[in-house]
Amino acid sequence: xxxLGADMEAGTLVEWLVKPGDRVKRGDVxxxxxxxxxxxxxxxxxxxxxxxxxVDLKSKVPVGTPLARIRTExxxxxxxxxAAPPPAVPTAPPAAPAVAHAAPPVVQAPGPPPPITxxxxxxxxxxxxxxVSPAARRLAEERGIDLSTVTGSGxxxxxxxxxxxxxxxxxxxxxxxxxxxxxxxxxxxxIAAAMARxxxxxxxxxxxxxxxxxxxxxxxxxxxxxxxxxxRLLLGALAIKAVALAARxxxxxxxxxxxxxxxxxPAVHVGVAVAIRGGGLAAPALHDADRLPLDELMSxxxxxxxxxxxxxxxxxEMSDPTITISSLGERGVEVLYGIIYPPQVAIVGFGKxxxxxxxxxxxxxxxxxxxITLSGDHRAPDGHAGALFLAEIGKLLQExxxx
Amino acid sequence: xxxxxxxxVVQEELNxxxxxxxxxxxxxxxxxxxxxxxxxxxxLTFITAIHHRLGLDIPEIDYPKLITLKGAVAYIAxxxxxxxxx
Numbered sequence: 206x207x208x209l210g211a212d213m214e215a216g217t218l219v220e221w222l223v224k225p226g227d228r229v230k231r232g233d234v235x236x237x238x239x240x241x242x243x244x245x246x247x248x249x250x251x252x253x254x255x256x257x258x259x260v261d262l263k264s265k266v267p268v269g270t271p272l273a274r275i276r277t278e279x280x281x282x283x284x285x286x287x288a289a290p291p292p293a294v295p296t297a298p299p300a301a302p303a304v305a306h307a308a309p310p311v312v313q314a315p316g317p318p319p320p321i322t323x324x325x326x327x328x329x330x331x332x333x334x335x336x337v338s339p340a341a342r343r344l345a346e347e348r349g350i351d352l353s354t355v356t357g358s359g360x361x362x363x364x365x366x367x368x369x370x371x372x373x374x375x376x377x378x379x380x381x382x383x384x385x386x387x388x389x390x391x392x393x394x395x396i397a398a399a400m401a402r403x404x405x406x407x408x409x410x411x412x413x414x415x416x417x418x419x420x421x422x423x424x425x426x427x428x429x430x431x432x433x434x435x436x437r438l439l440l441g442a443l444a445i446k447a448v449a450l451a452a453r454x455x456x457x458x459x460x461x462x463x464x465x466x467x468x469x470x471p472a473v474h475v476g477v478a479v480a481i482r483g484g485g486l487a488a489p490a491l492h493d494a495d496r497l498p499l500d501e502l503m504s505x506x507x508x509x510x511x512x513x514x515x516x517x518x519x520x521x522e523m524s525d526p527t528i529t530i531s532s533l534g535e536r537g538v539e540v541l542y543g544i545i546y547p548p549q550v551a552i553v554g555f556g557k558x559x560x561x562x563x564x565x566x567x568x569x570x571x572x573x574x575x576x577i578t579l580s581g582d583h584r585a586p587d588g589h590a591g592a593l594f595l596a597e598i599g600k601l602l603q604e605x606x607x608x
Numbered sequence: 609x610x611x612x613x614x615x616x617v618v619q620e621e622l623n624x625x626x627x628x629x630x631x632x633x634x635x636x637x638x639x640x641x642x643x644x645x646x647x648x649x650x651x652l653t654f655i656t657a658i659h660h661r662l663g664l665d666i667p668e669i670d671y672p673k674l675i676t677l678k679g680a681v682a683y684i685a686x687x688x689x690x691x692x693x694x
Contacts, residue, residue, distance in 0.1 A: 434656040534647040
């Protein structure tokens with residue numbers, strides 16, 4: 206079970222897209238996990254053959270639990286391995302990988318060998334399941350309530366009949382609460398946890414910069430006049446590209462603050478803040494945004510926004526943005542100051558474009574102007590570097606044809 | 609296509625974008641951006657859907673004419689009529 210965010214402790218496996226014997230390659234979506242942020246598609250980091258599924262549907266397991274075993278290419282059948290000393294108790298699962306690398310086959314010396322060390326029991330999940338009164342469990346089954354979504358009020362957090370009744374009431378009350386794979390109430394809690402942690406731990410500083418975007422608007426109008434709707438570009442795509450390029454040139458804003466130090470990220474994965482109808486918000490990553498040509502960046506952004514709103518975000522998109530962009534679009538307000546999503550160290554905000562009197566070559570004329578802000582983590586790069594970074598974004602937007 | 613058919617297509621596509629919106633009771637002259645919270649990405653999705661469904665390629669310069677329900681129906685009716693077979 207991968208960690209899909211700083212505050213995630215456990216996830217519920219809701220769908221397996223592979224079965225034992227299936228061949229998978231790195232990057233394939235193999236499962237869907239329900240978290241506070243909604244249903245997340247889990248990709249494998251290993252190529253090979255699925256050997257064993259370790260987590261059943263509907264099981265809630267802590268982060269770090271292996272979900273399946275994959276036999277990698279070239280790994281031999283366990284029977285072919287020479288005898289080894291009998292293994293003791295099965296060891297704890299590796300903590301990090303989403304889908305565990307197949308453990309080196311261990312074979313007992315005498316007798317018919319079990320090919321693979323059995324996984325340890327999933328203690329937390331089992332314990333969680335045990336604390337449900339039989340009447341509550343029966344009621345939940347009758348009404349199709351997932352017990353992992355019920356908060357227990359009994360001794361040691363045990364789920365009682367009344368708790369399940371209350372959950373049924375909640376599920377029935379607001380019909381728009383669930384949208385696609387999204388649970389907006391749970392998402393609200395995740396936002397609350399991340400933003401509260403940010404404001405508790407990160408000493409933010411804020412900079413703002415007004416940038417004329419007439420060049421961008423003209424360039425977009427000319428370009429889009431020649432394109433069918435499927436391929437048209439939005440100002441947002443130029444904004445993402447400019448920020449991504451600036452982040453590559455100023456690596457101090459692209460990465461994570463962890464264990465009292467800043468770690469620059471090797472790639473630029475721009476988190477795109479996506480508002481979700483009904484009051485949700487997520488900022489999944491557009492991978493390698495600095496390297497994508499604008500047309501690919503635009504189609505990637507459209508796909509990402511649509512999937513986010515439909516509740517189909519992939520695990521890697523949730524966990525690896527290295528810097529975030531938030532934009533309130535062409536309506537609303539002129540300036541937005543973002544809150545950094547930990548452990549990132551910067552968020553860039555775009556307000557709406559407005560026509561303002563502007564001095565160009567000594568004369569005042571109407572120009573489209575946008576206010577770009579930077580919220581930076583003062584433990585990492587300071588405000589001086591932030592000013593240069595923000596100015597670089599403004600400069601890049603003056604030459605949209607080079608983006 | 610009659611105006612009623614076009615209105616039905618427009619409403620269906622807007623409903624795909626904003627499932628919670630009650631388009632039947634929406635003021636036909638209301639700005640969709642504010643009335644049902646349509647952003648630039650949503651609007652592009654709408655324009656793309658109309659292109660796929662009706663074969664009508666609406667240039668960006670005409671977007672402001674489609675920003676109300678009434679305007680969108682009138683624009684599509686006029687241009688579908690004038691570019692038959694397109």
